[in-house]
Amino acid sequence: MPDYTLKINGKTTTVTAEADTPLLWVLRDELDMVGTKFGCGIAQCGACTVHLDNIAVRSCSLPISTISGESITTIEGLSENGTHPVQEAWKEIDVPQCGYCQAGQMMTASAFLKENPNPTKEEIREAMHGNICRCASYNRIEKAVEVAAKNS
Amino acid sequence: MESQNNSLNFSRRNFLKTSVLAGGGMLIGFNLLNACKPNVVPPVDISKLNFNDFNAFIKISEEGYVTIFSPNPEIGQGVKTSMPMIIAEELDVAWDKVNVAQGALDTKNYQRQVAGGSQSIRFGWDALRQTGATAKQMLVNAAAAKWGVAASTCTVSEGIITNSNGDTLGYGDVVKEAAALEVPENVKLKESKDYKIIGQDIKNVDIDKIRTGKPLFGLDYKSEGMVYASVLRPPAFGKKLVSFDDSKARAVNGVIDVIRFGDKIKLLDGKIGFTRVTDKIAVIGNSTWAAMKGKKALLAEWADEAKLESTEDHDKELFKILDGNKFDTRREDGNITKAFAQADKVIEKTYESPFLPHNCMEPMNFYANVTAEKIHLVGPVQTPAWLSSLVSGMFERKPEEVHVEMTRMGGGFGRRLYSDFALEAAEISDAAKKPVKVVFSREDDMAAGTYRPAIKYRIKASLKDGKITGYHLKEAAINSNMYGLIPNFFPAGCIPNYKVSTGNYQSKMTTGAWRAPYTNFLAFAEQSFFSELAEELGKDHPTLLLELLQNVKGTTDENIQYSGERMENTIKLALEKSNWGKVPEGTYQGFAAYYSHNTHVAEVADIEMKDGMPVVKNVTVAVDCGIVVNPLGAKNQVEGGVLDGIGHAMYGDFNFKDGAPQAVNFDKYRLIRMQETPQVNTYFVENDLSPTGLGEPGLPPAGGAVANAIKVATGKRLLKQPFINQLDASKSKILG
Numbered sequence: 044m045p046d047y048t049l050k051i052n053g054k055t056t057t058v059t060a061e062a063d064t065p066l067l068w069v070l071r072d073e074l075d076m077v078g079t080k081f082g083c084g085i086a087q088c089g090a091c092t093v094h095l096d097n098i099a100v101r102s103c104s105l106p107i108s109t110i111s112g113e114s115i116t117t118i119e120g121l122s123e124n125g126t127h128p129v130q131e132a133w134k135e136i137d138v139p140q141c142g143y144c145q146a147g148q149m150m151t152a153s154a155f156l157k158e159n160p161n162p163t164k165e166e167i168r169e170a171m172h173g174n175i176c177r178c179a180s181y182n183r184i185e186k187a188v189e190v191a192a193k194n195s
Numbered sequence: 196m197e198s199q200n201n202s203l204n205f206s207r208r209n210f211l212k213t214s215v216l217a218g219g220g221m222l223i224g225f226n227l228l229n230a231c232k233p234n235v236v237p238p239v240d241i242s243k244l245n246f247n248d249f250n251a252f253i254k255i256s257e258e259g260y261v262t263i264f265s266p267n268p269e270i271g272q273g274v275k276t277s278m279p280m281i282i283a284e285e286l287d288v289a290w291d292k293v294n295v296a297q298g299a300l301d302t303k304n305y306q307r308q309v310a311g312g313s314q315s316i317r318f319g320w321d322a323l324r325q326t327g328a329t330a331k332q333m334l335v336n337a338a339a340a341k342w343g344v345a346a347s348t349c350t351v352s353e354g355i356i357t358n359s360n361g362d363t364l365g366y367g368d369v370v371k372e373a374a375a376l377e378v379p380e381n382v383k384l385k386e387s388k389d390y391k392i393i394g395q396d397i398k399n400v401d402i403d404k405i406r407t408g409k410p411l412f413g414l415d416y417k418s419e420g421m422v423y424a425s426v427l428r429p430p431a432f433g434k435k436l437v438s439f440d441d442s443k444a445r446a447v448n449g450v451i452d453v454i455r456f457g458d459k460i461k462l463l464d465g466k467i468g469f470t471r472v473t474d475k476i477a478v479i480g481n482s483t484w485a486a487m488k489g490k491k492a493l494l495a496e497w498a499d500e501a502k503l504e505s506t507e508d509h510d511k512e513l514f515k516i517l518d519g520n521k522f523d524t525r526r527e528d529g530n531i532t533k534a535f536a537q538a539d540k541v542i543e544k545t546y547e548s549p550f551l552p553h554n555c556m557e558p559m560n561f562y563a564n565v566t567a568e569k570i571h572l573v574g575p576v577q578t579p580a581w582l583s584s585l586v587s588g589m590f591e592r593k594p595e596e597v598h599v600e601m602t603r604m605g606g607g608f609g610r611r612l613y614s615d616f617a618l619e620a621a622e623i624s625d626a627a628k629k630p631v632k633v634v635f636s637r638e639d640d641m642a643a644g645t646y647r648p649a650i651k652y653r654i655k656a657s658l659k660d661g662k663i664t665g666y667h668l669k670e671a672a673i674n675s676n677m678y679g680l681i682p683n684f685f686p687a688g689c690i691p692n693y694k695v696s697t698g699n700y701q702s703k704m705t706t707g708a709w710r711a712p713y714t715n716f717l718a719f720a721e722q723s724f725f726s727e728l729a730e731e732l733g734k735d736h737p738t739l740l741l742e743l744l745q746n747v748k749g750t751t752d753e754n755i756q757y758s759g760e761r762m763e764n765t766i767k768l769a770l771e772k773s774n775w776g777k778v779p780e781g782t783y784q785g786f787a788a789y790y791s792h793n794t795h796v797a798e799v800a801d802i803e804m805k806d807g808m809p810v811v812k813n814v815t816v817a818v819d820c821g822i823v824v825n826p827l828g829a830k831n832q833v834e835g836g837v838l839d840g841i842g843h844a845m846y847g848d849f850n851f852k853d854g855a856p857q858a859v860n861f862d863k864y865r866l867i868r869m870q871e872t873p874q875v876n877t878y879f880v881e882n883d884l885s886p887t888g889l890g891e892p893g894l895p896p897a898g899g900a901v902a903n904a905i906k907v908a909t910g911k912r913l914l915k916q917p918f919i920n921q922l923d924a925s926k927s928k929i930l931g
Contacts, residue, residue, distance in 0.1 A: 044448060061448055061484070068484040072423070077415040078408015080605070081483075082556050083637040087861035090556055118408035125407040133406045137398045137827050140835050141271025142405035143412060143556040143605025171869040175861065177556050177606050178271050179838035180831065181872040 047107050052120025062108035067091045069107050078118035078146050089174030092150040093117050099154035118146035121153060129153045132191035140178035148174050152188045160195055253330050259367030262294045267315045268577050270607030272890035273828035274315045276400045278323055280824055284392040285327030289353040295400040317793055317887045328382040337373035338364045387883050396827035413574035413602040414560050421630040422451060424623045425486035427476040427493050428643050431854030432703040433501040436474040443492040444478055449485025452627060453478050459589045459622040469645045469707050470615035477623045483634050501703055503854035512700040513651045516671035522696035526682035529692035534665025538657030546720035547915040550849045551647035551709055557605020558640040563620035564630035570597045575604035575611055582614040586621050609708035613645045638859040647709030648673035652720040656728055665692040672699045674706045677713040683754045684790055688747035711891040714791040718895030722787035726903040736786045737766050757790035764880050765795040765819045772878050773799035773815035785904025787896035794892035795819040800900035802908055809905050811873040821884035829889050834875040836893025842867025844898030848917045
């Protein structure tokens with residue numbers, strides 16, 4: 044199996060994996076970084092969202108061999124100690140119910156706010172449309188993104 | 196479950212135990228189910244779940260730190276926060292000094308826990324308060340003895356005991372002595388006006404772990420030497436494995452083994468109707484990806500072992516039941532035949548719902564390590580005790596050799612009441628002689644469900660002299676019928692001639708509880724029907740309900756589950772907060788009220804039409820759940836329940852063809868998403884009544900409120916879920 048050198052949350056790591064292994068499973072199984080979640084495996088639910096050079100991507104459908112030097116950010120590296128405005132807002136609004144999809148929600152929200160720091164309500168709803176929450180904590184996700192935008 | 200006349204009384208001597216901790220400090224535990232034997236069977240029939248009791252503990256260290264072990268499984272319903280709040284209130288400690296931990300399942304000290312039927316708070320209320328208050332009294336008694344004063348002269352605030360001289364001792368200073376004291380009788384509980392924690396907005400106790408991506412869930416659990424298993428199950432209900440070729444699977448890098456299994460689970464045949472007892476193939480890999488890839492490379496041959504059912508077959512069978520006369524009578528008042536014969540007008544409507552998968556965001560998974568010494572099981576399950584007894588049966592091992600730990604769950608919704616995934620993990624671990632994690636793909640999760648069964652309701656009512664004189668509800672369901680309390684919900688007791696009849700069709704499909712079982716669809720059918728009756732009688736829908744509710748007030752019928760007064764207050768609050776009937780042009784309102792899981796709920800949906808399609812803008816919800824333990828968490832449950840209810844009523848579409856589900860992932864199966872969600876505004880009826888649960892009751896009325904609003908907007912009555920199919924087909928009509 045080939046080796047891949049990855050830049051994850053500011054640190055460089057080398058992993059040995061099959062070329063088609065999705066980044067999600069490299070993170071979870073090889074690197075013990077389990078904050079990134081498995082939801083559907085076909086890039087439809089957003090639970091596995093991470094940043095690739097500041098762009099939100101679905102790690103479940105991103106083969107490890109297609110990553111070439113980009114910086115990967117996961118929920119574990121979004122901030123030190125959960126102080127990113129999005130993470131703070133998620134606490135202020137008390138967003139989670141079961142909490143499983145929330146890492147993906149926060150990763151989508153943080154990438155979006157970097158692109159669009161002062162979004163309208165409609166832009167927030169559009170940006171978050173790709174992330175499913177079966178508990179349907181959508182009202183609070185929407186509000187938390189607004190709060191994060193205000194505090195960014 | 197034993198029945199007793201008074202609902203939640205108990206003797207503390209039977210349930211409280213204290214012990215001195217090895218490292219100092221005090222442990223006080225209570226046995227919740229021995230403590231309270233309710234006379235009401237909860238909606239999810241947990242009497243069948245074969246669990247014994249469930250305990251909670253308070254641990255106080257000599258430094259004064261308080262740890263409260265939350266007794267029940269956390270599936271997103273918030274009890275890991277709200278149950279410890281109730282203990283902390285009576286213990287009288289500051290919430291920020293409390294650490295909450297999930298009660299680990301130590302089979303010796305600690306018995307079983309269940310999440311189901313929105314019953315954790317309702318069952319736990321008295322026992323949790325008594326436990327906190329008893330621990331507090333013991334601490335006070337210990338301090339009083341130290342000072343040589345009467346305990347009654349001491350006061351407590353936030354973990355500090357003060358005597359009449361103004362001397363103070365912290366809980367940590369007296370905890371050692373307190374643990375050795377006799378458990379006091381007749382401790383005094385606080386009055387609700389003195390609550391400092393209950394009624395406050397308290398954040399989810401796991402919020403910091405969730406927002407920083409710490410391991411919490413079953414899928415996050417790992418152990419040394421653990422391998423991963425991906426399971427190939429029959430592709431359709433009614434098919435069985437004949438043979439397979441695993442040469443390509445074994446060639447996948449990282450695949451360790453391929454195992455045909457099922458013999459151990461077969462020992463449970465007859466006890467586990469929730470899963471298919473049949474041969475399956477496990478591909479074991481050193482990573483999840485290797486196991487999943489290996490599974491895809493398997494070549495298997497299947498044969499039909501039974502009729503391959505399709506949705507059309509189910510529809511035909513259910514209509515056959517509705518049109519026939521093979522029913523069980525579940526409640527009967529007066530004489531409906533006479534009422535229909537004497538009616539001015541009879542109205543009859545049939546409502547239809549599909550199967551639904553649960554789609555917890557965390558796919559089913561479980562860890563098992565079966566060894567000669569013990570069986571270790573870890574993962575997300577709502578019924579760990581049931582699982583433990585099944586596994587001990589599978590391997591003919593003593594119950595104390597089976598150790599179950601539960602993780603936080605990425606959703607439950609009823610799916611994790613059934614432990615098929617854990618039984619698979621146990622059998623695979625035994626065969627592979629390794630610690631194994633079984634991981635379902637989303638496709639596995641949707642295709643091997645314990646689905647909400649398809650159900651059809653036919654409701655018939657007679658009208659005479661402007662009144663509803665008769666009401667007959669018929670249920671045709673797959674595999675099992677509504678639980679025993681439902682026939683005693685509204686409108687039982689409001690209409691003189693009343694009957695509920697049920698019939699079912701036994702299918703090969705595996706079915707089970709799904710968030711708010713039965714009522715998740717019945718509420719839509721019933722409240723759509725009442726909206727139609729109101730229209731027929733020239734009345735406003737909520738006005739008709741308020742009139743009918745007068746008939747049940749002061750009822751002496753002990754079977755009636757809901758309260759006329761409480762439902763009336765709930766409806767009035769919803770009408771007031773929603774500006775019912777006073778909305779601007781272009782906004783259309785629909786109403787629905789429903790009692791379930793001991794909680795009264797009324798909802799008003801405001802919709803607008805856009806390009807011929809309804810857009811739900813706002814939902815106003817009024818809830819009577821008694822004392823609201825944690826308003827912040829309570830509102831979260833209601834908001835989620837409403838949106839989940841709207842989502843499934845609008846989009847939930849799950850069909851079978853020749854025994855195989857036609858959608859197995861989110862590309863074809865639609866769940867509600869952000870842009871489709873309205874704003875939910877929740878209001879609680881204020882009272883001092885004992886609290887009831889909220890994981891489910893917000894959901895049932897939501898679909899009906901939306902359907903009734905769509906009727907106002909378009910003139911079209913929706914009789915079938917999902918709504919989206921009918922709206923698309925009738926788009927031109929709506930645009931009209």
